[in-house]
Amino acid sequence: NLAIGSRGRLVQAVLSTLSEKSSASVVSVSSPVESKKASTAGAVETTAIEPSTSKQAMEPVVRTGTSGAKVSLMVNYMELKCAPGRGVFLYTVDFEPTVDSRPARSxxxxxxxxxxxxxxxxxxxMMMLPVKLPDNVTKCKATNPTNNEPVTLTxxxxxxxxxxENVNxxxxxxxxxxxxxxxxxxxxxxxxxxxxxxIPQQRLEVWPGYVTAINEYEGGLMLNLDVTHRVLMQTTVYELMQTIAMADKKQFRDSVKKTLLGMVVLTRYNNKTYRIDDILFDANPQSTFDYRGDKITYADYYQRQHGIKIQDLQQPLLLNRTERMVSGSAKPLEMLFCLVPEICFLTGLTDEMRKDFMVMRDIATYTRVTPNQRVAAMQRYCERVNSNEKASKLLSDWGLELVTKPKILVGRTLDQEKIQFxxxxxxxGPNADFNRNVTDYxxxxxxxxxxxxxVHTSRDGRSAKTFLDYVQRCSRALGIDIAQPKTIVLPSDDLKEYSNLLxxxxxxxxxxxxxxxxxARDDRYATIKRICCSEVPVPSQVINARTLMNEKKSRTIVQKIIMQMNCKLGGTLWGIDIPMANTMICGSDAYHHARGADKSVTAFIASLDAAFTHWFSHATLQGAREEMGNGLALSLERSLIAYQRRNCQLPDRIIIFRDGVGDSQLQICEQYELMQLEAACKLVEPSYNPKITFIVVQKRILTRLFAVDRTTNDVTNPLPGTVMDHSVTRRFLYDYFLVSQNVRQGTVTPTHYIVLRDDCKFRPDILQRLSYKLCYMYYNWPGTVRVPACCQYxxxxxxxxxxAVKRMPDDSLTDKLYYL
Structure with a gap:
């Protein structure tokens, strides 16, 4: 860990001491929480298919609030009824004499x-039956199909x-x-x-689909069902490789690897997806492999098995590594698949496509689903399951019945907030939007x-003049004095010019x-930020000259830039009433490179004042794909020292909102990261023992909430501040869903909050309202964001x-929001 060094060894020593005293052993945890590799369908934090075994013996957790106005909410959960006397009954089966072959046993x-x-x-x-047999021990006869000998089954x-336990x-x-x-x-x-x-003009296809998850929730066994889409290109990997070759023949191999590694492709002959893990430039379709005891070329295989004739026999092959469970093996085995670029179609979108307004608009025509459309699609799916003979029989055989109508529950909408300028x-207001007010105060x-x-180039003199004119006109109204700058004109847009200047x-x-x-250029932006964050530490503001050329919007744009500059210097834009004395609120999140090559970054943000408007920011670099290492203890220790320096005392309470933790990571997070928090407190002062509240924040979830009009049966997006904390919450967790954003198009997605620890013993209303209030405090948006501001920062x-920076920022910037 680049950010820890010998300090990390001290943390480990404290952790060891704490683990000896704690009843919750962490000896078995040899590594920090690691994020799973992104699946081919995109990562989902909450899937509800891996219940923690440690929760099974616990009593159901019911923690509901009362504040706010009641509202009828439809949820995307379908009741799954289990007939009386039905379930999953476990039996062991013994064979006499022994039958070695598993197919023969079946x-x-x-x-x-x-x-x-x-x-x-x-x-x-082991055998699973949907009903219990009359006797606890049942004997029966059979004939071994391999040798026709009689067998007795017990x-x-x-x-x-x-x-x-039936969920999986x-x-x-x-x-x-x-x-x-x-x-x-x-x-x-x-x-x-x-x-x-x-979408012919973009050579794209949009496939509609579904994602499901079954679990036993607070309200019983239910199917969580959502509508999803997948964008596929009508472009093959081979065509993309040709485009790369035409653009840069000298660096062809490096460019191909940089572009393709980590991408997911579809083979249409079997409609399966594969991740590209490597490019085999030394192999081609004429290379051979073992197939049923014989050597065969890839070209011949595709011709014989799928009727596909490979045109270019010199193209390199794509390599996919997949782990699969194999009968008789205790661990999954790595399997290698070689694919031919010519018959592999690209999935997802390139960065260029995501930046193209026309492309995204065309895609949104099919993927941006309204609440009414989403509910109708869900009901169609359930009806389709019940009307399919094989599907309905499978459910019936196991004593299950799928209800086709989504559940309607009572939720609450929290009170509107007042914004202090x-x-x-x-x-x-009800939409939690104060965009029109932010420049009037x-x-x-x-x-x-x-x-x-x-700083500007010689050709951007006009944009610079426009910017300075509006700075002088708007600054007084915003309450800030801005002197005339020292202006530096660069002769060209060359990266060396920016580097030498800075x-x-x-x-x-x-x-x-x-x-x-x-x-807009990524390499230029990265160079500027790298130098200004680490080599010559000073807050920086990068402006695209084109944004200043629109006369109708220039004034508003410059006003927002002035606000950003104020934040980056340690100023604040607005506040909200959060009556919590001597409390430090923290947020944590991690960044992982899409291809998993570079180091991961964990950021930790902590409040420094009673108004929760000033923040301490700390980042640590870790091994690729690590979610959190010992950096959590280091970050909290640094934050507590900064808090003490500013307030002349340490906080009595620490509330941490931890973003980016999936269901499968909760137990390790609870054991490993909470232990680090305690270690950090002891490093600051051995007798320091604050009350800690630790809340996991999950954004990538399947849950949807819809406001129901009882008179018209119409469904719409619920208002910001809508809470659902019962029935569809986890049976063995203290959790709640909160809609904090106002969405004008498509369907809003709530945020899932899981309270893993609460030494402060807050009432559910307090944590729910605190979560919502903090969603107002992100200074890049005059309204609410989807997660608490500390997580967004x-x-x-x-x-x-x-x-961009790819190294540790300078310590002199830690008390400023220089990264906005």
Missing amino acids: RCLEQNVHILGSTFTFTGD IKFRGAQKMS FYNTLFRRIMHFLQLTEMGRKCFDPSQMRI GNGTVNA QMLEVVHIRQWVL RTRIPPGTQIIVLIVPT AHKLAYLIGQ
């Missing part, structure tokens, strides 16, 4: 359907699984149902190629700008550097360091 069981029934699942030694009852099995049943419905599986999602929509207070706290530098020509005492650049910092 055949022996199939000979006794008159006793067992036609529905059962057999793993080789079937012993081992117990009935709890409903929460029921999810497996629904994967089979997807197959019955002729849907194509991609990761955890399934898509319907027969309903694809083609420097010279007045406004009500945010003065900023809450300003840092007057006396010494600053304005390293040699910035006067001491400069508060901020503003750079007006001709176009952590995301911005981690992204900046991971994408």
Whole structure:
């Protein structure tokens, strides 16, 4: 860990001491929480198919609030009824004499359907039945199909699984149902190629689909069902490689690897997806492999098996590495698949496509689904399952019945908030939007700008003049004094010009550097931020000259830039009433490079004042794909020291919102990261023992909430501040869903909050209202964001360091929001 060094060893020593004293052992945790590799369908934090075994013996957790106005909410959860006397009953099966072959054992069981029934699942030694047999020990006869010898089967009852233990099995049943419905599986999602929509002008296809998850929730066994889409290109990998070759023949191999590694492709002959893990330039379709005991070329294989003739026999091959469970193996085995670029189609979107307004608009025509459309699609799916003979029989055989109508529950909408500016207070309104007010009032706290530098190229002189004119006109209304800058004109847009300028020509005492650049370029932006964050630490503001050319919008744009400059210097824009004395609120998030090559970055943000408007920002670099290492203890220790320096005391309470933790990581997070927090407190002061509240924040979830009009049965997006904290919450977790954003198009997605620890013993209302209030405090948006501001700031910092800076920022910037 680049950011820890010997300090990390001290943390480990404290952790060891704490682990000896703690009843929750962390000896088995040899590594920090690691994020799973992105699946081919995109990562989903909450899938509800891996319940923690540690929760099974616990009593159900019911923590509901009361504040706010009641509202009827439809949820995308369908009740899954289990008939009385049905479930999953476990049996062991012994064979006398021993039958070694697993298929032969299954055949022996199939000979006794008159006793067992036609529905059962057999793993080789354990059998699952949907009903309990009359006797605890059942003996039956069969004939071994391999040698025709008689066999005696002894079937012993081992117990009935709890409903929460049936979850994984029921999810497996629904994967089979997807197959019955002729849907194509991609990761955890399934898509319907027969309903694809083609966007010919972009050479794209949009496949509609579904994603499901079954779990035992607070309100019983339910199917969480959502509508999803997958964008596929009508472009092959071979065509993309040709385009790369035409653009850069000398660096062809490097460019191909940089572009393709990590991408997911579709082979249309079997509608399966594969991740590209390597490019085999030394192999081609004429290379051979073993197939059923013989050597065969890839070209011949595709011709014989799929009727596909490979045109270019010299193209390199794509390599996919996949781990799969194999019968008789305790661990998954790595399997290698070689693919031919010519018949592999690209999925997803390139960065260029995402930046293209026309492309995104065309795609949104099919993917931006309204609440009414989403509910109708969900009901169609359920009706399709119940009307499919194989699917309905499978459910019936296991005693299950799928209800086709989504559940309607009672939720609450929290009170509207008041926004405090420097010279007045406004009500945010039901939509939590104060965009029109933000430029009419003065900023809450300003840092007057006396010494600053304005940089632009010679061709952007007009944009620079426009910018300065509006700065002079708008600054007084916002309550800030901005002196005339030192202006530096660059002769060209060359990267060396920016590097030399920033390293040699910035006067001491400069508060901020503003750079007006001709176009948006990632390499230029990264160079500027790398130097300004680590080599010559000074806040910087990069402006695209084109944004200043629109006369109708220039004034508003410059006003927002002035606000950003104030934040980057330590000023604040607005505030909100959060009555929590001597409390430090923190947010944490991590950045991982999409290809998994570069180091991961973890950002930690902590409040420094009673108004929760000033923040301490710290980042650590870690090994690739690590979610959190010992950096958490280091970051909290640094934050506590900064808090003590500013307030002359340490906080009594620490509230941490931890973003980016999936369901499968909760237990490790609870054991490993909470231990680090305690270690950090002891490093600051051995007797320091604050009350800690630790809340996991999940954004990538399947849950949807819809406001219901009882008179028209119409469904719409719920208002910001809507809370759902019962029935569809986890049975063994203290959790709640909160809608904090106002969405004008498509369907809003709530945020899932899981309280893993609460020493402060807050009432549910307090944590729910605190979560919502903090969503107002992100200074890049005059309204509410989807997560608490401390998490959004952590995301911005981690992204900046991971994408552009790629090294530790200078400590002099830690008390400023320099990364906005």
